[in-house]
Amino acid sequence: MFDSPASTPRRSFLTRLAILAAASPFGVRPRREAAAQQPVQSDDAWLRRLTGKHRTMFDVEKHRNGHALGQAAAMLEVWRRDYHLEPPHVNLVLGARGTGIPMLFSDALWARYRLGEQYEVAKPTTKEPLQMNPFSTANAQAAGLVTAEQTIEALQQRGVLFLACRNTIATASKRFAAAGLGTADEIQHAIEGGLLPGVVLVPAMLIAFTNMHERGVTYVYAG
Numbered sequence: 001m002f003d004s005p006a007s008t009p010r011r012s013f014l015t016r017l018a019i020l021a022a023a024s025p026f027g028v029r030p031r032r033e034a035a036a037q038q039p040v041q042s043d044d045a046w047l048r049r050l051t052g053k054h055r056t057m058f059d060v061e062k063h064r065n066g067h068a069l070g071q072a073a074a075m076l077e078v079w080r081r082d083y084h085l086e087p088p089h090v091n092l093v094l095g096a097r098g099t100g101i102p103m104l105f106s107d108a109l110w111a112r113y114r115l116g117e118q119y120e121v122a123k124p125t126t127k128e129p130l131q132m133n134p135f136s137t138a139n140a141q142a143a144g145l146v147t148a149e150q151t152i153e154a155l156q157q158r159g160v161l162f163l164a165c166r167n168t169i170a171t172a173s174k175r176f177a178a179a180g181l182g183t184a185d186e187i188q189h190a191i192e193g194g195l196l197p198g199v200v201l202v203p204a205m206l207i208a209f210t211n212m213h214e215r216g217v218t219y220v221y222a223g
Helices: 013-023 043-047 064-083 098-104 107-112 152-157 166-178 184-192 205-214
Strands: 054-060 090-096 161-165 200-202 218-221
Touching: 043 200, 043 205, 054 064, 054 205, 064 090, 064 098, 064 152, 090 098, 090 205, 098 161, 098 166, 107 184, 152 161, 161 166, 161 205, 166 184, 166 200, 200 205, 205 218
Parallel strands: 054 090, 054 218, 090 161, 161 200
Antiparallel strands: none
């Protein structure tokens, strides 16, 4: 079952944003070779897609081995089974930042930057760091971290919108560069070009959350 808004910390959404914003720099370096990178979508463009009566945003700050994906699938199932509602009447947005961001990266990025090792995502059986995205449909396994119904692509087919934080990607790129995996600019360029299809790149997730909140979208901390 998914966590309800009532189960999240009692601090208001805006209080949480203020605390997080104080710890997160919004400065983003200008892109080079922008044509080969995933373009940053204006908030208005993807916000227009949220036309349902019931709209919820999940703050995916940590990957937690796909916990938020299971929550999303469970939430959609309850809406369907008990309330007889499905998209587009129900909108669900998952915004990935922090250690939740690699969930939205291609297998090529997982292998190139050793993301299983970087983010401590391992095979459940052997505890060996994974070299491919276990949250993608192509890699779903019976004994995997998530079921086929909980994968990114399966949820996208059910109308779930995934957002990737460019601010987080910039920070991760610097960390990977410090580990000797390339220059920060090269890594950021590769990551922004290697997001899973359909993922929307936004400048800063906290601002995206603020814009959704101001438009009446319910906030749930799913990290």
